[in-house]
Amino acid sequence: MIGRRDNPYAVKPPLRTIAVPVGSILLGSVMGLVPIIATEPIIPPFGLMLLLAWRLLRPELWAAWAGLPLGLADDLISGHYLGTSMMLWTVALLVLDWVDHNLVWRDWWMEWLIAAIAITAIDIGAWALSQPLESHTRLSTLLPQLIGAILLFPIILRLIARLDRWRLKR
DSSP states (O other): OTTOTTOTTOOOOOHHHHHHHHHHHHHHHHGGGSOOOOSSOOSOOHHHHHHHHHHHHOGGGOOGGGHHHHHHHHHHHHOOOTTHHHHHHHHHHHHHHHHHHHOSOOOHHHHHHHHHHHHHHHHHHHHHHTOOTTOOOOGGGGHHHHHHHHHHHHHHHHHHHHHHHHHHOO
């Protein structure tokens, strides 16, 4: 079989085929460090959005366990409690595997809906996991961030499609 590790004639993929998706997700997680002063979270979770865009565009690239190291990096960069993004991103990749298995076809409206549901669920999950027991923070503080992330997702998906074309160009 061509492409297996024991095949001496297998062609190794160039570094950019592997580094571009991972690097773009890590760069998206770093976008949360942009110094903007606000009373509510307004910067969308770009790392999560890029992960979802790559996963919806190229499902063969990502195993479900890929959410663990990418989520760990996001937790360390963003300052979430350690394990929050690791758990939520892995669950999201598992759910996307299930969706891919059960949906026969999907167009960009379906991808946008899937991403909107995933972004909303993960943001609410991160909010719930990061609340101290006696906190009275309302869930409505997430609305600007959620609306921005959902409306930006088609642009992110288009950006990832262009990045993927460049990644695969020889």
